[in-house]
Amino acid sequence: MLRRVLQLSIGLVLFGLSISLIIRAVVGVPPWDVFTQGLVRVFGLPFGAFTVIISICLLVLWIPLRQRPGVGTVLNALLVGPFIELGFAIFAEPTELWQRIVFFTVGLVLNGFATGLYIGARFGPGPRDGLMTGLHRVSGKPIWAIRTSIEAVVLLLGWLLGGNVGLGTLAFALLIGPLVHFFMPRLRVPESPRSSDATLG
Template identity: 60%
Template sequence: MSLRDVWRSAQLMVGLFLYGFSLAMMIRATLGVSPWDVLGQGSALQTGLPFGVMTNIIGLIVLLLWIPLRQKPGVGTVLNVLLVGPSAEVGLAVLGEPEALWARILLFAGGLVLLAVATGLYIGAQYGPGPRDGLMTGVHRRFGLPIWLVRTGIEGTVLVLGWLLGGPVGLGTVAVALLIGPLVHLALPIFLIPLPEQRPQPPGPSTLHGYT
């Protein structure tokens, strides 16, 4: 294993841990769950299935959407499913729930920024995105739309659908839907690790291996 591969593996693992931890930060802020969790809770309400089960079903449906986008799963896709949940549990175990509104806002804002950084880290390692982030990169590659526009469009669509199904929506939910796209768009080029077979290109989300 080359030094590059060691670095990529470390970046992948750190990114996935921070991804789950950032979700815990936003949950502890109690200002609203992410659009995908709104959809999960709304679907659980309508079907009577547990939230965890609905989350897995939604993830499977999202993976099926990869097929027409010609998106292929990678090691990072599998590890995303395995590691993000436990790292979120670690975050929930060590983080308290602030009482002051200003502290909750700061915790949520920090979690949102960390979520974008974590996304850039683990996708930039180029071992494959998670189901939901893979939908974003797949649409970006397939149609050539900017990452920020694709991510914002997906989050907004998921938010509206979850709200129509009865999922809870807060100010934090709207903030995630509107801001996560531009933040991820900024983070991806920073943490991208070019692979040896890639031709030198100006840094940007479109240089992601397999998504060009």
């Protein structure tokens, strides 16, 4: 249990910091963050605040899908936004192209690692992942088709609202899956026979 709690906590901190690095790189951000940037541009609230608002709205959508959130799901929804804002306070926007590439690359790898940490802790998926798996279960459509559809919609909306779409957006879309696939099995906390029935993940 101690390892699970530590993994969840460290994973959420690093996940927020990874997003802030990617945004500071200004070479294009992940689809959900394009959408968040668009909302920030239109309504003016901080990026972290909109991250929390979007996550809570997604959890509401879990209700008709009969998805059950775990402790990690709720903490993800509430804490990733503040940790992104913490990253903004730590990392200044780089001026040179090579620095932007380094920021983006470190952020991308860190994002995959952090995802492996918090999902591997088995306290429940993040709000966006849970929406995807819930729609998959209800509709019977393939996971890849549902994820692609969701991210295409939020990317289009974010772009129309003025979010930052660039080569980084494409790079993230292509590389985050393999990175999570690499890290997740290596970071997953094994289930013990006694705790398997009680796990929230």
